Amino acid sequence: MISVLGYLLVFIAGLITCDLIRIAQERRGIRHMARAIIGLADPAEAALRQWSADPHNMCDRPGCPRCWGGWGRS
Numbered sequence: 001m002i003s004v005l006g007y008l009l010v011f012i013a014g015l016i017t018c019d020l021i022r023i024a025q026e027r028r029g030i031r032h033m034a035r036a037i038i039g040l041a042d043p044a045e046a047a048l049r050q051w052s053a054d055p056h057n058m059c060d061r062p063g064c065p066r067c068w069g070g071w072g073r074s
Helices: 002-039 045-052
Strands: none
Touching: 002 045
């Protein structure tokens, strides 16, 4: 019983860790976008288009509207 609780605890800790990593990556992207807007002094849409066109900022999800549609790889 104790080992099952231990496994559940490790599983939940892994889920929380993945969530925290995802949140940190989103915050990093927002910070980079804000710096691009300030640095380029362009409209927000132009800075967002430039940020999302960078391959480092693209996700691997097929059909992602941000990466595969509108701004990024189109």
